[in-house]
Amino acid sequence: MIQTHGCEVLPVIGNPDAYAEGCRYLDRDLNRSFRPDLLQQVGAEQIPSSKLDREVQRAFDLVSRYGIGGIDACGVVIDLHSTTSSMGNSLVVYGRRPADLALAALVQGRLGLPIYLHEADQAQQGFLVESWPCGLVIEVGPVPQMVRHHKILTQTRLALEAVLEACSDALAGRARYPRQLVVHRHLGSLDLPRSQSGSPDAFLHPLRQGSDWQPLRDGDPLFLKADGSCIAYEGADGLVPLFINEAAYAEKSIALSLTLRECWPLSLEWTEAFQAQLSAG
Amino acid sequence: MIQTHGCEVLPVIGNPDAYAEGCRYLDRDLNRSFRPDLLQQVGAEQIPSSKLDREVQRAFDLVSRYGIGGIDACGVVIDLHSTTSSMGNSLVVYGRRPADLALAALVQGRLGLPIYLHEADQAQQGFLVESWPCGLVIEVGPVPQMVRHHKILTQTRLALEAVLEACSDALAGRARYPRQLVVHRHLGSLDLPRSQSGSPDAFLHPLRQGSDWQPLRDGDPLFLKADGSCIAYEGADGLVPLFINEAAYAEKSIALSLTLRECWPLSLEWTEAFQAQLSAG
Known part of the structure; x- marks a missing residue:
């Protein structure tokens, strides 16, 4: 049902155990668990399994499999989020990695989506996207957690297909970039x-x-x-x-x-x- | 901040442990746990504590303390709910207990709130209100779980104060009932x-x-x-x-x-x- 524009897509549910419980997470926020120090500790088996948060383990497993060098390594990650805020259909970019900014510019040029650029907040670290060489979050709302709403589904698909088209176009050398990127x-x-x-x-x-x-x-x-x-x-x-x-x-x-x-x-x-x-x- | 109209009110958070976890419940839906057979089993200590759902224990504790014969016995229970559905400001009544219908009629006569009359559904049993001699649910939405929204708070307060006023008026013999009750x-x-x-x-x-x-x-x-x-x-x-x-x-x-x-x-x-x-x- 998704137009992939020729991209190979591996769909994954981020936190299936929490989803089954109807909660955002079990032990800690998964999307703050991709901190390099935490992932390194898991890799070095420095955390006893009894003290290992399930989300940190999940973050490690995701990066091991889909990150650089994994058996299903992905060059670009697209993290789908919904929010109870009235963010509309929007993108979140972490820091100023050049490839992320190019991808965001292509999608913004096509759909006009606003972009939240998150950076330099010591209290909020360890986002999933940062563990891949390139990627962004598609953030859509308002919608309650655990509710499937036709408008949110449609907006998410629209943004997702635009990201895939941007990758496809750029790879084929036919990407048409806007002159500027507007970030918040x-x-x-x-x-x-x-x-x-x-x-x-x-x-x-x-x-x-x-x-x-x-x-x-x-x-x-x-x-x-x-x-x-x-x-x-x-x-x-x-x-x-x-x-x-x-x-x-x-x-x-x-x-x-x-x-x-x-x-x-x-x-x-x-x-x-x-x-x-x-x-x- | 609530006009109690002279009623003695004991505010209680239904499921504080689930609330702290950000979930609707821990083991099972609290508002399906007030089944007489379950409560009786807890009272007779027929369920080993290792197999006792935390919500069933909570239901038992609430009824023991605030129900008939409890140290803080309440004659009327008002169960405050929010919903992700667009129920607006509404009341839920369980079955056709005469006192509940009178209370609902007074509130409907005052505020015009629509009433959902829930009955005779074998798959959905054990609602909190049914463990008290009189009561109803105030159901307000749409709002996501775990979000405080000014409109929902205002609507809830309006309905709550109308229920308290209805009790006060009826007790004082000055209640003015509408001619009919409209139920769904x-x-x-x-x-x-x-x-x-x-x-x-x-x-x-x-x-x-x-x-x-x-x-x-x-x-x-x-x-x-x-x-x-x-x-x-x-x-x-x-x-x-x-x-x-x-x-x-x-x-x-x-x-x-x-x-x-x-x-x-x-x-x-x-x-x-x-x-x-x-x-x-």
């Missing part, structure tokens, strides 16, 4: 206000709910306390909030992330790196 | 179409997503297969689908439930039973 670069995250006991004592303001990708202005309402009082955004005009009220981020103390919209001219370094990666893979 | 009576549930392997091979049709409370007509599209073909509703005109695409019901093989809208004239038996229950409690 991660600056940091805001937590809900909390009481002294540590539990949240406010919730997201109605004007912020569902307003992902819409720039903030100093003084805009952010949170609403149970007594009806409002907590406002204090900061630079124009920063763009993303992942607003994402269910899985509450435990990470993230009510929303703040980003800066930037336009980067397309670089020959990107397209050459992408081309080289595809030819090698 | 449960007839049965439909599962997603499944392949021979048992996994779903279709998803909810876009026209059905979010269309809870809207009557079906014979031939209306229900499900969409991955190949684009449509599966239509075949049945009586006018049946009303509820709990469409509720995340927690997928495992129960429920894609939606079918109900029949009925108008029942208010009965003196209901109001007297409610009055008697409040006076006793």
Whole structure:
């Protein structure tokens, strides 16, 4: 049912055991478990199996099989995510790896999808995509966890097919790149206000709910306390909030992330790196 | 922050251990664990603790403490639920207990909330409310699990305060009942179409997503297969689908439930039973 544009595709469910349980994860967030230090410890058998988180083991198994040198090695990884936030149909790129930026530029040029560029956050490390030489996340929402929604399925397929077409076109030397890449670069995250006991004592303001990708202005309402009082955004005009009220981020103390919209001219370094990666893979 | 209208309220989180894990439940659905046979077995210590589901134990503990004869006995139970379905702000009543119907009628008369009357489904038994002499569920959606959404919070508070006001008014003899109660009576549930392997091979049709409370007509599209073909509703005109695409019901093989809208004239038996229950409690 997916138009693969001639690409060889190996579909894999990231965390089948958690999926069967109806949870995001069993022991720890799988998409924070691809830290090189953790994977190396598993490889060196430095962690007793009784203390080994199941997601770290799963991350190791995925990289061993589908990563560089694995029996089913893949040159490009496409990580499909849904979110309870109103992210729409979007891409997430980790850091500034040239090949990733070229791929994202091709998809953005074709579909116009907005891009969240995540980087330099010490509290959030170990994303799956970073364990492959090239790749990105397709992030679609809003949709509850464990719900199949026709719109989300359609958007995901659209983005997935665009990524595959981009790979196919680039490999065949017929890729048509846009002149620039528009990214929303991660600056940091805001937590809900909390009481002294540590539990949240406010919730997201109605004007912020569902307003992902819409720039903030100093003084805009952010949170609403149970007594009806409002907590406002204090900061630079124009920063763009993303992942607003994402269910899985509450435990990470993230009510929303703040980003800066930037336009980067397309670089020959990107397209050459992408081309080289595809030819090698 | 809640106007209790003079009622004594004991707020309790139903399943705090599951909540801490970010799951609906640990061993089994708590809101199917209040079956008299199960509770009796726990009371008689007929189940070895190693085989005792944590939710059955929790159900037993809740009934022991807050049920009839408990140290914190409550005469009326109000069970707060959210759903990923577009149920709006609604009430669920179990069976036709007269006091429940009187309470539901008062709330419906005040706020106009629609009522799902669940009864006579052998596959779905053991609801919390049934272990108390009087009570109902406040069911609000759509909202993802583990997300606090201002609209859902506001709707829940509105319904909760109306229930408390109804109890207060009835106890004081100043309740003003509507002439009739409009219920949507449960007839049965439909599962997603499944392949021979048992996994779903279709998803909810876009026209059905979010269309809870809207009557079906014979031939209306229900499900969409991955190949684009449509599966239509075949049945009586006018049946009303509820709990469409509720995340927690997928495992129960429920894609939606079918109900029949009925108008029942208010009965003196209901109001007297409610009055008697409040006076006793």
